[in-house]
Amino acid sequence: MTTVVQSPAVLADREERAAKSLFSLAVRTFLENRLAVACAAMLALIALFSFVGPLLYHTNQVSANLLLENRPPSWAHPLGTNPNGQDELGSLMVGGQSTLEVGLAVGVLATLFGLAWGLVAGYFGGIVDAVLMRVVDALLSIPFLFFVVLLASFVTPTLWLIILVITAVSWLSTARLVRGETLSLRTRDYVKAAEGYGSSRPRIMGRHITPNLLGVVVVNGTLKVADAILIFASISFLGLGVPPPATNWGQILTDGVNNLFDGYWWQLWPAAVLIVLAVLAVSVLGDALRDVVEKRLQYR
Amino acid sequence: MSSFVLRRLGQAVVIAWIVSMLVFLMLHALPGGLVRAQLGSKPSSYAVHQLARQEGLLRPVPVQYALWVWNALHGNLGFSYKLNQTVGSLLAEFVPRTLLLVGSSLCIAVAIAIPMGLWQGRRRNRVDDHVLTTMMMVFYSMPSFFLGVVLIVLLSIWLPLVPSTASNFGSGFGVDLADLILPVLTLCLGGVSYFSRYMRSATIDNLLEDYVRTAYAKGASPRRVLLRHVLRNSVMSTVTLIGLSLPYVLSGALIVEALFNYPGVGLLFWNAAQDRDYPVLLGVVLVVTVATIVGNLLADIAYAVLDPRIRYE
Numbered sequence: 001m002t003t004v005v006q007s008p009a010v011l012a013d014r015e016e017r018a019a020k021s022l023f024s025l026a027v028r029t030f031l032e033n034r035l036a037v038a039c040a041a042m043l044a045l046i047a048l049f050s051f052v053g054p055l056l057y058h059t060n061q062v063s064a065n066l067l068l069e070n071r072p073p074s075w076a077h078p079l080g081t082n083p084n085g086q087d088e089l090g091s092l093m094v095g096g097q098s099t100l101e102v103g104l105a106v107g108v109l110a111t112l113f114g115l116a117w118g119l120v121a122g123y124f125g126g127i128v129d130a131v132l133m134r135v136v137d138a139l140l141s142i143p144f145l146f147f148v149v150l151l152a153s154f155v156t157p158t159l160w161l162i163i164l165v166i167t168a169v170s171w172l173s174t175a176r177l178v179r180g181e182t183l184s185l186r187t188r189d190y191v192k193a194a195e196g197y198g199s200s201r202p203r204i205m206g207r208h209i210t211p212n213l214l215g216v217v218v219v220n221g222t223l224k225v226a227d228a229i230l231i232f233a234s235i236s237f238l239g240l241g242v243p244p245p246a247t248n249w250g251q252i253l254t255d256g257v258n259n260l261f262d263g264y265w266w267q268l269w270p271a272a273v274l275i276v277l278a279v280l281a282v283s284v285l286g287d288a289l290r291d292v293v294e295k296r297l298q299y300r
Numbered sequence: 301m302s303s304f305v306l307r308r309l310g311q312a313v314v315i316a317w318i319v320s321m322l323v324f325l326m327l328h329a330l331p332g333g334l335v336r337a338q339l340g341s342k343p344s345s346y347a348v349h350q351l352a353r354q355e356g357l358l359r360p361v362p363v364q365y366a367l368w369v370w371n372a373l374h375g376n377l378g379f380s381y382k383l384n385q386t387v388g389s390l391l392a393e394f395v396p397r398t399l400l401l402v403g404s405s406l407c408i409a410v411a412i413a414i415p416m417g418l419w420q421g422r423r424r425n426r427v428d429d430h431v432l433t434t435m436m437m438v439f440y441s442m443p444s445f446f447l448g449v450v451l452i453v454l455l456s457i458w459l460p461l462v463p464s465t466a467s468n469f470g471s472g473f474g475v476d477l478a479d480l481i482l483p484v485l486t487l488c489l490g491g492v493s494y495f496s497r498y499m500r501s502a503t504i505d506n507l508l509e510d511y512v513r514t515a516y517a518k519g520a521s522p523r524r525v526l527l528r529h530v531l532r533n534s535v536m537s538t539v540t541l542i543g544l545s546l547p548y549v550l551s552g553a554l555i556v557e558a559l560f561n562y563p564g565v566g567l568l569f570w571n572a573a574q575d576r577d578y579p580v581l582l583g584v585v586l587v588v589t590v591a592t593i594v595g596n597l598l599a600d601i602a603y604a605v606l607d608p609r610i611r612y613e
Binding site: 134135137138139140141142143144145146147149150151152153154226230233234237238250253254257260268272275276279280283284 | 311314315318319322326437438440441442443444445446449452453544546547548550551554555558559569570573574576581584585588589592593596
C-alpha cells in the first residue's frame, strides 16, 4: 500500500476550494469565460431591443400602408420598410418578442416534461421504463416538420399551438438524457439510504434525484431554446407561422427571401443577423454552462 | 449477433406500429379532412354521406385502422383525387429523387465531417480549430432555408454558376445534376456542422485514453495512432448519429425542396398539405417514417458490427 504525498501547494489549493461554496465556484467559472459573459450581455441587449425598443421607437405594425411598401433605408426608416409598408426596424422589435417568447417557453416546457418523463422511466425501470422509452423512440423517428405541416394545414396556428408543437418534439431528447442520468443516480448510496428509512418514491425522485439532475437539465434546456428559435423560423418559412399582423424573425426573414430577386436586401439580412446572433449566443451560453456544471460535478 | 438483430427488429416493428397508429389517429382527430377536401366547403349532406360511406368512414375507427394497415401492407396506399394518381405511383416517382438528395448530402457530409473532426480534435484549441469551430457554429445557427439563400446569393447571383431553382419536372430520376448542386450543398453544410462537432469531441476524448498512450509507448507514429487507433474508435459515435439524424435530415429536405422547388417527396407533401390531399399526406408520412426506422435499424446493426460490446448488453 502506498501513500500519496501531496505537495503543500495542492493542499493549500484544496483548502481554498473547500472554503468557497459550490455556488461561488460556479459563478467564478462562468465569469472566467469571457465569451460566455459577452453572449449573456448580447442576449440581454436583444431582449431589451425587442421588449423595451417598441416603447421608445413607435411604429405602426398593425395596419398596412401600401404607399410606403419596400422603401430602402432612409432617415425616417433606418432599415427601410417591408412589403406592407411597415417600418422594418419596428417589425424586428415586435417580431423579436414572439421569437424569444417561443424559444423560452419551449425551453422551459420541454425541460419540465422531459424531466418528469425521464425521471419516472429511469427510477421505476422494468416495464414502465420499456413502455415509456419505446414511446420516445417512436416519436423520435418521426420527421417532425412533416407533422407540423400536417397539423398546420388543418388548423390555424396560434403562438401557443406553435409552442406546444415545438415542445412536442423537443422534450424527447431531454427525456432520454434524464432517464440515463437517473439510472445511474438511483444506485447511489444516498438514494439507497432514503429508500431504507422509508421515503416515498415521489419524495426520493423530487428531493434526492432531481437536485442532482438540475445542472445537466439546465444546460440541455438552454440548447433547446436555440433549437426552438430555429424550428420556429423554419415553420414560418413553410408558411405555417402565426398569421399577420403578428410577426416573428422567421416570418420577416421569409418575406426577405421571397423578395430576394427584387434586391430588397434590407428585408433579408437584418432579420438573419438577429436570428444567427440570438441562436449563437444561446448555444455558446449553453456550452459555458456545461463547463460550469462539469466543474461542479468534479467536486460533488 | 443474430439474436441482437432479431431483438432490434422486434423493437423496430413495435415502433412502426405505434407510429402508424399515431399518424392514423392524428389525421382522424383533425377537423375537415377527406370529405371537405374533396367536396369543397359547402357540400350537401347527402353527398357527404355518400362519400363517407364509399370511403369507409362510417365504420368504427379501429376497423378503419385495420383496413388501412391491411391495404398499406399490400402496397395500396389509396388514391389522390387532386393529382388523379394512386399514392403508390406518386411515391414511386418522388421518393427516388429525395433519396438521391438526402443520400448524396449525407455521404458528402460524413466524408467531410469525419476527417475535419479528427483534424480539429488533434489540433484542439489551436487557431485552425477555433476558425473551423466558429464557422461550423455559424452554419449551425442559421435556419436551413437561410443557408440556402446565402448559397443562392453566392453561387447563383454573384457568381452565376448554378440555377437557383430546379426547372425540370421530368419523371423518374429526371433531375439535372446542376439542379442538385445547391440543395445538396445546403443540406450538406448543415450535416457537416452537426457531425463534425461530435467527431471533434469524440477524438478529444479518445486521445486521452490509455490505449493511445500504449500505442505511443510501443513507438507508433502520431499519424498511425490517429488514423489506426483513434479514427476507428471515434467513428463509432458518428455512425449512430447518422441513424439518429435521419428525421432531421428529412425535415431539412422538406425545407430545401420547398426553397429550391426540387421535385422530391417533401415538395409533394408540401403541395398535398395545401390541397388537403389526405391519402398523399398519410402515405408520405408513413413511408418517410418507416424509412427513418429502417435507417435507425441499419445504423444500430452497423454499430454492433463495429463494436462487439454492444451485442452483449
